[in-house]
Each structure stands twice: as C-alpha cells, then as structure tokens.
Amino acid sequence: MNNVLKTSINNVYKLFAENSITPLDVTEASLSHIEHFSKYNAFITVSKNLVENQAIQSERRYKDSKPLSELDGIPIAVKDNFCTQNIATTCASKMLENFKPTYDATVVQKLKQSGAIIMGKTNLDQFAMGSGTVDSIYGPAKNVWGYKSDSDFHIVGGSSGGSALAVATGMCYGAIGSDTGGSTRNPASYCGIVGLKPTYGLVSRYGLIPLVNSMDVPGILSRTVDDCVSILNTVAGFDSKDSTSLTKPYRKIRLPDARKMTVKGLKVGIPQEYFNEHLSTEVYEAWNEIANLLENNGAVVKQISLPNTEHSIVCYSILNQCEVASNMARYNGIQFGFRANENESTEKLFATTRSLGFNEVVRNRILTGNYFLLTRNYDKYFNKALKVRRLIANDFHAAWEKVQILLTPTTLTTAPFYSDFCKKTNRDQCAVQDYCTQPANMAGVPAISIPVKLSKTGLPISIQLIGRNLSEPMLLAVAKYLENIVRFPHYVENL
Amino acid sequence: MALSLKRLLLNDQKLLVKRYSQATKNNKKWKSVVGLEVHAQIASKSKLFSGAPTKFSNPVNTNVSLFDMATPGTLPVLNKRCVEAGVLTALALNCQVNPVSYFDRKHYFYADLPAGYQITQQRLPLAVNGALEFHVFTPEIHKKPYKTSARIKQLQLEQDSGKSLHDFDRSLVDLNRAGISLMELVFEPDLSDGEEAAALIKELIAIFQRIETCSCKMEEGALRVDANVSIHKENEPLGIRTEIKNIGSVRGVVGAVNYEIKRQIAIKESNGVVVNETRAWNFEKKITVPMRDKEILQDYRYMPEPNLPPLQVSMGPITGGQVYVDQIKENIPELPEKCRQRLQTDMGLSTEQSIIIVNDVDLMKLFENALYARSINPVKFANFLINDLYKALNERKLEIHQLHIEPKYFGEILELVSQGLITRNVASMVLNELLQGNIRSPLEIVEEKNWKQITDEKELEKICQAILQENPKGVTQYLNGKVKVFKAFLGGVANKTDNRADMKKVETILKKILSELRNKK
Structure with a gap:
C-alpha cells in the first residue's frame, strides 16, 4: 500500500477509476504514513475525523463512476495559514492557537469541491515570517534528507516547510503553501520537490492569512510537474472575493509527454546578478549543468543583467515590515484568537495580548514597520521602497525583450544544519535564503523550483525557472522537460 | 539675584500694561471663521466592502460579516452602489470627479475598529474642488434670506467604525455600524457663524434627500458634523482653531459653533490663549467641552490599501471604470x-x-x-x-x-x-x-x-345688528371716536357664526349700520 503513496496523482486516479484501490485505502495509508513520520513535525493538525468521511464519499463517487475531478480522493495538505472551516488555523502562533475559522479559503474550497481529501494543516514559521520552519510554537520541522537525530538535522526551509516535508515523504501527493518571498520554492528546494509560485493574482488569496498582501500568492508543492499542473488547474482562476485576482478566464494547462517536447530555440537568460558570494560551489555547478543541458538540446542560453537585484532584499524587507505592521493590527484579543488576562484598560489589554501572543520576530517586524510608516519617515522608506520595487519589476520587463525564461538557483546552498541556521537572526537568514526567490515576488511573475540532483552529502539541489506574467504553461513545460532528463532520485523512492 | 527678579517683575508689568493698551486700542470686531467636515452614511443596502446589511434597526452585532470583524484572511470587495452614490453626490456638489482614486489604511487602535485601521481615501479622494451655494435664512435673526457659499476641498469614501458601549465595569462593542460606507466631505473654512453652518447642513440634507444618497437621519448617526472654529481680527492672520466633533443635529451645529465663537472671544478678551484641541458638544448643558483626546498627537501611519486596486471611474472617452460618470450625470434629479x-x-x-x-x-x-x-x-x-x-x-x-x-x-x-x-x-x-x-x-x-360660509347679506345684517345690540357700550365708544372697538364687533360676529361669516361683507355691513347710527345721532 505504501507504494501507492509514492506514485503520481494521475496514476492514483487511474487506480481509483479501475477500482484497484479505493480513496479510503489511500487515505488510511496516508494517515499511518503521517503517524510514522510524525517526529519530523510536518503537521500541526491532522484532521483524522474529517478525512475518513471525505474518503468514503469519494469512494462512493468512484463507484458511481462520477469522480469530481482527477483530484477526487487524493490526499492534499494545506499550510496552516489558510483558513479551514472548523479546523484550527494557527499560523504556528500563540495568537491564533485557538482560532477555528468559520469559513474555507477559496483554495481550500476549490480543493474540496474537486474531491481532494484535506489531510490537515502543516507547520510553518509564525505567520509565515521566516525561511526555515523553525519559528513555530509547535517546534521546528526536521528535514528527512540527511536526518541523524533530533539534535542533528537539516532544516526543511520555509516558511511552507511542513507542506514541503509532507509531500517529500509521501504523506500526501501535493500541498498548498504560500509564497511571499520564496516561502514555497525555498522548502521545495531543500526537500527535493517541485514548488510553484504562480503569477500574482492567478490564485485567489481569499482566506490566506496575509503576510505581504501585494506579494502573497498561494503556492503549490508536489513531487512531479504533472501533479503540480493538476493542482494548479484546480485552484487557479478569478475569485470575486479577492479584488486583486485576475479577471482573465483561466485555461487549464495540459502538458504533452516530456519525450515529445523540445527546447530548440528557447531563449534562456542567466541573470549574472544571481551569482552571489554566498552561492555554494555545488549549487553553482548544478546551475551550470542545467544551463549546458538546455544549450546542448538546442536552447539559446545567454547571460543577461537584472541590475537592481541587489536592492531587492532591503526593499522587500521594508515593504514586508510595513505591511506586517498593518496586517497584524487586528490581533488585539477582542474579536478572535488569544486574549491576555488583563482587565485594567483596553489599551493594556491590547498591549499585553500582543506582547504575549506574538514571538519576537513578529514583534520586531511590527515595530520597524510602524517606524517606517510614520509620517516623517514615509517618503524616506516606504515610498522609496515602492520606487525600487518598480525598478526591479522593470528589470524583468527588460529581460523579456531578450529572453523567454530565466534560469537561476533557487537557494544559494543545500539545506543548512538546524544548529547553524539558528546562529543567525531571522532577519539575516531571510536576506540570504530569499536572495534568489524574492525578486519574482516583487515583480509578481511566476517561478518554479525543481530538484535536479543530490549533493555529495546527499542533499537535494534545485534550480529555479522564472517566466513573464501568466507564462505558467511554458514554465511548467520546461520544468517537465528538465525533470524527465535529470531523473531526480525522490526521497519516497527509498522507502 | 534679588535685583534681577525685580527687573523681571518690572518687565512683566510693562508687558501687562502694553497688552492692555493694545486691547483697548484695538477696537476692531472679532471675526469668526468656521469650516465643516461632514460624515454622511451612504444609503446602500450593504456595507462599503462587505455584503453585510446596513439596516439601523437590526439587533446588535447582526449586521456583521467576517470581513467586518476583521477575521484573518478576509478581503475587501468594493460595493459599486457606494461608488455610484459617491459620484452622484460629488456631481450634485459641483465637484470634480477623479478618474482614478486610491484607498488607504489609517491606523489606530480602538476596540470598535476591529482591523486596527480604517480604509479611507487619503492620497487621492474620489472627488475634489466642489462648491455649494446656499441660502441663510433664520427668520428670528435674519430679516431677509441671503446667499453665501462654501467650497468643498474633497469628497472621499471611507468605512464607518463600530460603536463602543461603556458600562461601569466593562465595555461592549457593537459592530453593526463597522464598515458602513461613509462619504467624508471636507469644506473650506468659508463660513462665519453657526447660522451659516446650519444653513449649509440644511442645504446638504435637502440635496442628499433629493438624490437619495444619504438618509440624513441625524438621530441615527447617518449624518455627523465636525466644526472647526477660530476667531481673529480684520487684517490679522487666522486664529488658532478648535474642532468640535460629532455634532448630531442641525440645532447642535448652530449652538456648538456659536457657543465656541463666544467662548473664544471671551478667552481672547481676557488675554487668554485659545488652544488647538478637540471638543465635544454637550447638548444638554449647551456648552462645548474638551474631549479626552488620545488622538491629537497620533500618527496614523497611512499606507496604501494593498487589497484594492485603484478605483477607476469612466467619464467621456475614458472607459473601463467601475462606474460611468456621464450616465450618472444624466440621472441627476432637479436639485x-x-x-x-x-x-x-x-x-x-x-x-x-x-x-x-x-x-x-x-x-x-x-x-x-x-x-x-x-x-x-x-x-x-x-x-x-x-x-x-x-x-x-x-x-x-x-x-x-x-x-x-x-x-x-x-x-x-x-x-x-x-x-x-x-x-x-x-x-x-x-x-x-x-x-x-x-x-x-x-x-x-x-x-x-354645517361650516358653510354665510354670505347672505340679510342674514349677516341680522347677526351684525344683534352683536351691536348686545354691546351698547361699545357702540357708544365707537361713535365717540374710539374706532378700535370695531375689531371687537368683528370678533363677535366671527364667534357667533363659528367663523363662518364672510368677514369682508360683515365689515361693510357693520360700517354701514354704524354710520347710519352716527347719522341718526
């Protein structure tokens, strides 16, 4: 039964359709798998009671030969910053530890409507502020790759680390993450799976507890590009509840067989600025190998420049902290979530609730964000950051004049040791971890991370492809093409 | 030490003398300057950014959607009806509608502001540069109506806040009002007293009720007025202003503004200093009182609202906006x-x-x-x-x-x-x-x-004769030149006939009979 957990969504769908196995079988296998891997801390909540009922209903649909979609009966995990009706949605924080939303995020609703089984809610950095899945009140998620002991392990990356881990280990076939500066692609890279950050506005943010509204997108984590397409086809499209969602009708993506694809004539850009002092030799070499691979197969690979890349991190940091300061203002203990035991005055209730409910990272960002937003500082920081953001977006626009797709590393290194990672502050870590991923969020363009090989020490190395707005079909096609050639040894294959 | 203290005292005295002489010399009259800010709730069925109803009479905390209580993950969706109402109002007030305007977040912590910020239009409002002409007519003060006008700086859309109810040991929050659409109208300080301020509000109400964009039920808080008041003397710079917040009736506007003018004059006449502060109108005591104001030094940390695209309005050749100005213009009723x-x-x-x-x-x-x-x-x-x-x-x-x-x-x-x-x-x-x-x-x-008018002259004559006969004293007085009693005769006839007598005819008949009596004499 475990074998079926390793395969692709499309295969499982076929097995369901021909009644070789049932959704209940798979769901139960998934549950026991989650149990088996529980020490890695991928899940915050497993919705055990709900999933069996969902699986039984799915089973009935297959018996009637009326599955809702190719995701019917497929176990999927959701990052714990998407609202789920009657299931706790904690953002890995004390502030929302007791928060049970009364509604489903649009992404969750669409998954449910397509018959997918929502297995539970996955671990993250508090309010998605981080790049390691280490700042969670439920403890850090631990990478299965290179795991030795509970004191000697690698991080999974973040902030959607729980989702990445769940997919990499076969607890589920796909997972929803969120991506503001790389939070989907970064853990995908460290866990050796596919991570897609769609075009801003392609997938509804309704129900995603925001980090930076103008950059947040729901992300998709899966083991194969085809699985990623199946999930994207389900969750993408206009949503009237999200005024920033794109109104253009979404056309489902259908990718051909990888062997029938060619990259002949594809113009690939290598942005020189992504060659950074922190870039490890192994990642650099992998990047080079893929560039050569594409060139050898007929692609036109050229070096290009995105001159404002170096400003991206500091610019992102300002915008991030400003929006965080604003978005977090609602957590005051009155309407929902944690409330401190404090009755002296309303102001004191607010203050105590917020200082107890948020961790230091969140509190720091709120404080700095509010400083940047002061009338006397607004032009100096926020406004200037907005201008720099436009320059960064313009860099991409200029690039599309020359090339169709950009090839970069996803992360500068393989997954760091937890002990090393924690030596630096959250702020410093984000600056390094998000270096390659975060400019795409500034510009709103789609990007995908795919694993290409293992390092000498057996850790996944990934590359990133970036395309222009709404170029997901091309981006995913190239990813699938590469995936088929590199034949990355997935973790589940060793189970 | 002692010496310098003495000098100081002397200096102070000199200053005092100087001030006094100035005050007596400067006999010019005080001029008052008044500017208004009006918050008008848009008469829409649902709120500005959510589908929750706005009905005033609904029970506490029932007009509340997930968005209105700032549930994490929810997003604002602009209510088109509110934009239309805003544009219609702007046009009726001769404003220039901006083809593109923006929404911003204004941050402050308050228990009845669930998100910790209010969505408003700070950078670029829906409309600017309007003007409103109106009549000032208070029969007990003005003999004749006169016309004046006030310029409108801007009209912006924004969310209303909820309401806090304070008990002795606890506070309760009602979010029914939270998120209701407001039009904030900022007027230039073009008015000079409470009567003009009230007349402006009356004209606004007349317009709003005609175009049906606001119910103007001030008792329900559908229209609230803030007044800025300052005084100065002619050819002198404007004085320091105070702001009276949340005046909830037209009568309150007159009372609060005029009280505030008098208060400021009294302060300045006694050489005091008017401080820039926020005050409230106590309608029972008919005075303004300083508000315990935590907001005065507050920095609202404005930020663009990232969840809403710019508000685009089509006009003339510009298309593709959420509403079409030209069409709204065509449907403006007679103002x-x-x-x-x-x-x-x-x-x-x-x-x-x-x-x-x-x-x-x-x-x-x-x-x-x-x-x-x-x-x-x-x-x-x-x-x-x-x-x-x-x-x-x-x-x-x-x-x-x-x-x-x-x-x-x-x-x-x-x-x-x-x-x-x-x-x-x-x-x-x-x-x-x-x-x-x-x-x-x-x-x-x-x-x-049986209220028909009695016009038959014979019948009237009978009644008139009767009235005169009943009042021989009066007749004698009249004949002796005391013409005033004639009125009493008229009243008598009216009374006797239950107001039914044709009084014109009665007058003629009475005069005729009386002159005959005089002739006889």
Whole structure:
C-alpha cells in the first residue's frame, strides 16, 4: 500500500477509476504514513475525523463512476495559514492557537469541491515570517534528507516547510503553501520537490492569512510537474472575493509527454546578478549543468543583467515590515484568537495580548514597520521602497525583450544544519535564503523550483525557472522537460 | 539675584500694561471663521466592502460579516452602489470627479475598529474642488434670506467604525455600524457663524434627500458634523482653531459653533490663549467641552490599501471604470436650488416660501403631489402649508411623512375658500378634521359640520345688528371716536357664526349700520 503513496496523482486516479484501490485505502495509508513520520513535525493538525468521511464519499463517487475531478480522493495538505472551516488555523502562533475559522479559503474550497481529501494543516514559521520552519510554537520541522537525530538535522526551509516535508515523504501527493518571498520554492528546494509560485493574482488569496498582501500568492508543492499542473488547474482562476485576482478566464494547462517536447530555440537568460558570494560551489555547478543541458538540446542560453537585484532584499524587507505592521493590527484579543488576562484598560489589554501572543520576530517586524510608516519617515522608506520595487519589476520587463525564461538557483546552498541556521537572526537568514526567490515576488511573475540532483552529502539541489506574467504553461513545460532528463532520485523512492 | 527678579517683575508689568493698551486700542470686531467636515452614511443596502446589511434597526452585532470583524484572511470587495452614490453626490456638489482614486489604511487602535485601521481615501479622494451655494435664512435673526457659499476641498469614501458601549465595569462593542460606507466631505473654512453652518447642513440634507444618497437621519448617526472654529481680527492672520466633533443635529451645529465663537472671544478678551484641541458638544448643558483626546498627537501611519486596486471611474472617452460618470450625470434629479427658482419664476412664490418648502423634502413632495392632483393657486397653497399646516403639525407633534391625507383634498380646501363656500378660518378647521383622521372629503366635512360660509347679506345684517345690540357700550365708544372697538364687533360676529361669516361683507355691513347710527345721532 505504501507504494501507492509514492506514485503520481494521475496514476492514483487511474487506480481509483479501475477500482484497484479505493480513496479510503489511500487515505488510511496516508494517515499511518503521517503517524510514522510524525517526529519530523510536518503537521500541526491532522484532521483524522474529517478525512475518513471525505474518503468514503469519494469512494462512493468512484463507484458511481462520477469522480469530481482527477483530484477526487487524493490526499492534499494545506499550510496552516489558510483558513479551514472548523479546523484550527494557527499560523504556528500563540495568537491564533485557538482560532477555528468559520469559513474555507477559496483554495481550500476549490480543493474540496474537486474531491481532494484535506489531510490537515502543516507547520510553518509564525505567520509565515521566516525561511526555515523553525519559528513555530509547535517546534521546528526536521528535514528527512540527511536526518541523524533530533539534535542533528537539516532544516526543511520555509516558511511552507511542513507542506514541503509532507509531500517529500509521501504523506500526501501535493500541498498548498504560500509564497511571499520564496516561502514555497525555498522548502521545495531543500526537500527535493517541485514548488510553484504562480503569477500574482492567478490564485485567489481569499482566506490566506496575509503576510505581504501585494506579494502573497498561494503556492503549490508536489513531487512531479504533472501533479503540480493538476493542482494548479484546480485552484487557479478569478475569485470575486479577492479584488486583486485576475479577471482573465483561466485555461487549464495540459502538458504533452516530456519525450515529445523540445527546447530548440528557447531563449534562456542567466541573470549574472544571481551569482552571489554566498552561492555554494555545488549549487553553482548544478546551475551550470542545467544551463549546458538546455544549450546542448538546442536552447539559446545567454547571460543577461537584472541590475537592481541587489536592492531587492532591503526593499522587500521594508515593504514586508510595513505591511506586517498593518496586517497584524487586528490581533488585539477582542474579536478572535488569544486574549491576555488583563482587565485594567483596553489599551493594556491590547498591549499585553500582543506582547504575549506574538514571538519576537513578529514583534520586531511590527515595530520597524510602524517606524517606517510614520509620517516623517514615509517618503524616506516606504515610498522609496515602492520606487525600487518598480525598478526591479522593470528589470524583468527588460529581460523579456531578450529572453523567454530565466534560469537561476533557487537557494544559494543545500539545506543548512538546524544548529547553524539558528546562529543567525531571522532577519539575516531571510536576506540570504530569499536572495534568489524574492525578486519574482516583487515583480509578481511566476517561478518554479525543481530538484535536479543530490549533493555529495546527499542533499537535494534545485534550480529555479522564472517566466513573464501568466507564462505558467511554458514554465511548467520546461520544468517537465528538465525533470524527465535529470531523473531526480525522490526521497519516497527509498522507502 | 534679588535685583534681577525685580527687573523681571518690572518687565512683566510693562508687558501687562502694553497688552492692555493694545486691547483697548484695538477696537476692531472679532471675526469668526468656521469650516465643516461632514460624515454622511451612504444609503446602500450593504456595507462599503462587505455584503453585510446596513439596516439601523437590526439587533446588535447582526449586521456583521467576517470581513467586518476583521477575521484573518478576509478581503475587501468594493460595493459599486457606494461608488455610484459617491459620484452622484460629488456631481450634485459641483465637484470634480477623479478618474482614478486610491484607498488607504489609517491606523489606530480602538476596540470598535476591529482591523486596527480604517480604509479611507487619503492620497487621492474620489472627488475634489466642489462648491455649494446656499441660502441663510433664520427668520428670528435674519430679516431677509441671503446667499453665501462654501467650497468643498474633497469628497472621499471611507468605512464607518463600530460603536463602543461603556458600562461601569466593562465595555461592549457593537459592530453593526463597522464598515458602513461613509462619504467624508471636507469644506473650506468659508463660513462665519453657526447660522451659516446650519444653513449649509440644511442645504446638504435637502440635496442628499433629493438624490437619495444619504438618509440624513441625524438621530441615527447617518449624518455627523465636525466644526472647526477660530476667531481673529480684520487684517490679522487666522486664529488658532478648535474642532468640535460629532455634532448630531442641525440645532447642535448652530449652538456648538456659536457657543465656541463666544467662548473664544471671551478667552481672547481676557488675554487668554485659545488652544488647538478637540471638543465635544454637550447638548444638554449647551456648552462645548474638551474631549479626552488620545488622538491629537497620533500618527496614523497611512499606507496604501494593498487589497484594492485603484478605483477607476469612466467619464467621456475614458472607459473601463467601475462606474460611468456621464450616465450618472444624466440621472441627476432637479436639485433644491433649481427647484426653488422654478417655484419662484413659474409659480410666483416668494424666496422665503420657496426656501421653506424646498428645504423640507416631505413638504415639497406634498406640495407637488397636491398641485398635481388638483389645480390650485400655488402661492395661496404655499401660504396655507407654511402657516396652517405647519402650525397644526406642531400642535400635534406630527411629521409630514406621518400624514395620510389624500393630496387632492388640499386643493379642495383651497377651492372651497376661493369659491367663497368657506372662510379662511374654516379652511384651517377642515385641515384639523383631516389631521384627526376624518376620512371624508373637505366638502363632505363642511356639509356635515354645517361650516358653510354665510354670505347672505340679510342674514349677516341680522347677526351684525344683534352683536351691536348686545354691546351698547361699545357702540357708544365707537361713535365717540374710539374706532378700535370695531375689531371687537368683528370678533363677535366671527364667534357667533363659528367663523363662518364672510368677514369682508360683515365689515361693510357693520360700517354701514354704524354710520347710519352716527347719522341718526
């Protein structure tokens, strides 16, 4: 039964359709798998009671030969910053530890409507502020790759680390993450799976507890590009509840067989600025190998420049902290979530609730964000950051004049040791971890991370492809093409 | 040490003397400057960014959607109806509508502001540069109405906050109001006193009720006024202003502004300093009091609202916006000032009459419906409404919209008067019958009550003779030159006939009899 957990969504769908196995079988296998891997801390909540009922209903649909979609009966995990009706949605924080939303995020609703089984809610950095899945009140998620002991392990990356881990280990076939500066692609890279950050506005943010509204997108984590397409086809499209969602009708993506694809004539850009002092030799070499691979197969690979890349991190940091300061203002203990035991005055209730409910990272960002937003500082920081953001977006626009797709590393290194990672502050870590991923969020363009090989020490190395707005079909096609050639040894294959 | 202290004291004294002499020399009058900010709730079924209803009478915390209580993950969706109402209002106030405007977050912590920020339009509002012309007419103060105007700096859309209810040991929050759409209108300080401020508000109300963008029910908080007041002397720079917040009635606007002007004059006359502060109007004590104001030094940390795209409005060749200005323009109904002019030029009403009728939207409706139902002399009818109807309503503490009188009956009453079938006084009595719920027509009432005018001269002469005979003393006085008693004779006849006598004829007859008496003498 475990074998079926390793395969692709499309295969499982076929097995369901021909009644070789049932959704209940798979769901139960998934549950026991989650149990088996529980020490890695991928899940915050497993919705055990709900999933069996969902699986039984799915089973009935297959018996009637009326599955809702190719995701019917497929176990999927959701990052714990998407609202789920009657299931706790904690953002890995004390502030929302007791928060049970009364509604489903649009992404969750669409998954449910397509018959997918929502297995539970996955671990993250508090309010998605981080790049390691280490700042969670439920403890850090631990990478299965290179795991030795509970004191000697690698991080999974973040902030959607729980989702990445769940997919990499076969607890589920796909997972929803969120991506503001790389939070989907970064853990995908460290866990050796596919991570897609769609075009801003392609997938509804309704129900995603925001980090930076103008950059947040729901992300998709899966083991194969085809699985990623199946999930994207389900969750993408206009949503009237999200005024920033794109109104253009979404056309489902259908990718051909990888062997029938060619990259002949594809113009690939290598942005020189992504060659950074922190870039490890192994990642650099992998990047080079893929560039050569594409060139050898007929692609036109050229070096290009995105001159404002170096400003991206500091610019992102300002915008991030400003929006965080604003978005977090609602957590005051009155309407929902944690409330401190404090009755002296309303102001004191607010203050105590917020200082107890948020961790230091969140509190720091709120404080700095509010400083940047002061009338006397607004032009100096926020406004200037907005201008720099436009320059960064313009860099991409200029690039599309020359090339169709950009090839970069996803992360500068393989997954760091937890002990090393924690030596630096959250702020410093984000600056390094998000270096390659975060400019795409500034510009709103789609990007995908795919694993290409293992390092000498057996850790996944990934590359990133970036395309222009709404170029997901091309981006995913190239990813699938590469995936088929590199034949990355997935973790589940060793189970 | 002692020396310097003495010098200081001396200096102070000198200063004091100098100030005094200035105050006595400077006899110029104080000028007051008043500017208003108006918050008007848009009369829409649902809130500005959510589908929650806005009905005032609904139970506490039932008009609340997930978004209104700032549930994490929820997003604002702009209500098109509110934008239309905003644009319509802007056009009615001669504003320039911005083809693109933005929403911003204004941050402050308050228990009834669930998100910790209010979505408003700080950088670029929906409309700017308007002007409103209006009549100032307070019969007990102004002999004649006069026209003045105030410029409108901007009109912006924003969310209303919830309400906090403070008990002795706890505070309760009602979010029914949270997120209701407000239009904030910022007027330039072009007014000079409470009467002008109130007149401006009255004109706004007349316009809003005509275009139906705000219910203007001030008792429900649908229209709230903030007033900025300062005083200075001619050719001197403007004084330091104070702001009176949340005035909830037209009478409150007059009272608060005039009180504040007097208060500031009193301070300055006694060489005090007016401080820039926020005050509240205590309508029971009729004074303004300083508000315990935590906001005065607050930095609102404005930030663009990232969840809403720019608000685009189509006009002329610009298309693709959420609403189309030109279409809204076409559907603007006749505005109050135009209506007043029509009543004056087409119907011959006086300025005063037209102001009174048009400023009361229900009275105006009644006026038009009655005229439509039956042809009446509009001037006489206006008089009848302003004098008789208003008086009767006042006595009964009724509002016009509570009346259930068929419009055509008003015309019928006036017709009965003009035909000479009833007297002017009886007309008022018939109206009272109708107000009391008599469902018969005026003619039926007159017949039923036997209220027809007595015009038969012989009959009238008999009555006149009788009245004079009853009052021989009066007759003697009259004949001796005390003409004043004539009025008593008239009153006697009116009384005796229950107001039914044709008083013109009575006057002639009485004079005739009396002159005959004089001749006999």
